[in-house]
Amino acid sequence: MPESLSAWELIASGDATLFAIVRLSLVVSLSAVAIAGLIGLPLGAVLALTRFPGRTALVVTLNGFMGLPPVVVGLTVYLLLSRSGPLGELGLLFTPIAMIIAQSLLVLPIVAALTRQTIEDLWSEYRDELTAMGVGPSGRVATLLWDGRFSLITAMLAGFGRAAAEVGTVMIVGGNIEGFTRTMTTAIALETSKGNLPLAMGLGLVLISLILVINAAAWGVRVWSEQRAG
Amino acid sequence: MMRALLSDLPLVFDRVSLRAGGTTMLNRVSLTIRPGAPTLVVGPNGSGKTSLLRLCMGLDAPSEGTVSWGGRTQSRQTRRAILFQEPMMLRRSVAANIAYGLAQAGYPRNRRAARTEELLDRVGLLELADRPARRLSGGEQQRVAIARALAREPEILLLDEPTASLDPAATRHFEAIVLAAAQSGTKVVMASHDLGQVRRLAGDVVFMVRGCVCEQASAGDFFEHPTTPEAAAFIRGDLVL
Numbered sequence: 436m437p438e439s440l441s442a443w444e445l446i447a448s449g450d451a452t453l454f455a456i457v458r459l460s461l462v463v464s465l466s467a468v469a470i471a472g473l474i475g476l477p478l479g480a481v482l483a484l485t486r487f488p489g490r491t492a493l494v495v496t497l498n499g500f501m502g503l504p505p506v507v508v509g510l511t512v513y514l515l516l517s518r519s520g521p522l523g524e525l526g527l528l529f530t531p532i533a534m535i536i537a538q539s540l541l542v543l544p545i546v547a548a549l550t551r552q553t554i555e556d557l558w559s560e561y562r563d564e565l566t567a568m569g570v571g572p573s574g575r576v577a578t579l580l581w582d583g584r585f586s587l588i589t590a591m592l593a594g595f596g597r598a599a600a601e602v603g604t605v606m607i608v609g610g611n612i613e614g615f616t617r618t619m620t621t622a623i624a625l626e627t628s629k630g631n632l633p634l635a636m637g638l639g640l641v642l643i644s645l646i647l648v649i650n651a652a653a654w655g656v657r658v659w660s661e662q663r664a665g
Numbered sequence: 666m667m668r669a670l671l672s673d674l675p676l677v678f679d680r681v682s683l684r685a686g687g688t689t690m691l692n693r694v695s696l697t698i699r700p701g702a703p704t705l706v707v708g709p710n711g712s713g714k715t716s717l718l719r720l721c722m723g724l725d726a727p728s729e730g731t732v733s734w735g736g737r738t739q740s741r742q743t744r745r746a747i748l749f750q751e752p753m754m755l756r757r758s759v760a761a762n763i764a765y766g767l768a769q770a771g772y773p774r775n776r777r778a779a780r781t782e783e784l785l786d787r788v789g790l791l792e793l794a795d796r797p798a799r800r801l802s803g804g805e806q807q808r809v810a811i812a813r814a815l816a817r818e819p820e821i822l823l824l825d826e827p828t829a830s831l832d833p834a835a836t837r838h839f840e841a842i843v844l845a846a847a848q849s850g851t852k853v854v855m856a857s858h859d860l861g862q863v864r865r866l867a868g869d870v871v872f873m874v875r876g877c878v879c880e881q882a883s884a885g886d887f888f889e890h891p892t893t894p895e896a897a898a899f900i901r902g903d904l905v906l
Contacts, residue, residue: 564753568769569742582756664757664797
């Protein structure tokens with residue numbers, strides 16, 4: 436990236452490096468949110484609907500993990516994927532896949548904990564009717580996830596916000612390799628440390644704009660579907 | 666469609682008590698509900714009407730005594746349906762609420778749309794089929810709930826004061842649906858504390874006070890010759906506590 440140019444000039448000129456960074460950021464964060472949703476939505480729902488010894492401790496732990504320090508998650512995944520680690524043979528360290536894995540772990544507690552709360556509230560309203568209709572355990576999970584979809588979109592957005600904004604995990608497991616694992620947040624950190632503040636600030640504004648656009652789109656989907664389904 | 670071949674009637678309570686957290690909701694209740702005209706469960710608030718209906722449905726288990734359906738103490742709920750005082754509306758369209766009930770009753774997928782239309786027509790909600798169910802008025806929601814209950818083709822339909830918060834027009838509309846269901850062979854068991862409604866609908870009456878069944882009689886006998894002072898006072902319109 437030519438450092439004499441500001442971020443706006445890079446955008447205006449359609450700079451390929453900048454767009455590669457933006458694209459990688461979105462691919463990593465959206466993939467992490469998708470994976471966290473695939474696991475966290477059913478996990479949160481099952482946790483909301485079941486009672487077992489130690490459940491309270493698990494719920495409290497999950498809520499606490501919403502505030503997991505990104506650098507600690509990054510370090511843990513680093514140790515797992517490093518050459519001498521248990522998964523070192525896969526050769527994933529310093530690849531986008533490693534970044535997706537690490538961010539999924541970061542987002543999973545957020546999605547699962549918010550889902551648990553949403554589904555538990557909904558269940559207290561639905562319990563009698565679903566029991567009377569003879570709806571089985573898997574049917575309950577499916578029904579509650581679908582009927583909680585408006586609140587769950589917000590849970591997913593919270594997870595996306597976390598993934599898109601964080602720098603610690605992707606820096607540690609991705610390595611900020613130019614053209615390969617450099618995301619917007621790691622580029623901002625790098626440009627700041629190099630003293631290229633206008634470019635860092637410009638990238639920051641691009642990142643904020645993208646987060647706003649995605650949130651606005653999700654909000655639009657929510658309003659539109661709520662009008663149709665109440 | 667899969668239907669249980671065994672009848673759930675008569676529904677028999679044999680010295681049933683229900684307690685929770687130190688409160689006695691039902692106290693040694695014995696009664697028999699037979700096929701025929703609607704049975705109205707009557708009594709003041711807190712007399713145990715809701716508890717009785719929940720036990721009829723099999724949602725709660727008695728603390729003492731037994732509830733049996735057609736002589737069986739274990740009975741799947743497939744032939745029963747219940748309407749709660751505050752109906753739960755799925756966050757979906759009116760038609761989707763009915764289709765959900767059909768799906769849970771095992772109704773074949775390819776015939777659900779047509780059956781949904783029939784049921785909505787029966788309760789007069791055809792033109793609201795695509796509206797979000799939770800945006801409807803209270804009376805309309807109760808009609809969605811009864812259509813969803815009728816989707817199960819129940820042998821016994823349990824109704825817990827469904828018209829308690831409805832205005833007279835909505836109440837009349839709802840009662841017409843209930844009577845039509847009763848005439849087509851569904852056994853209706855309905856809680857009410859509205860004596861006018863009891864006179865309009867009841868074949869027989871179960872009168873409850875403080876968790877006990879005070880009287881069970883045909884509607885005519887109940888109103889003409891109440892055998893307990895509590896029932897006589899209730900019919901006169903005195904406050905029974």
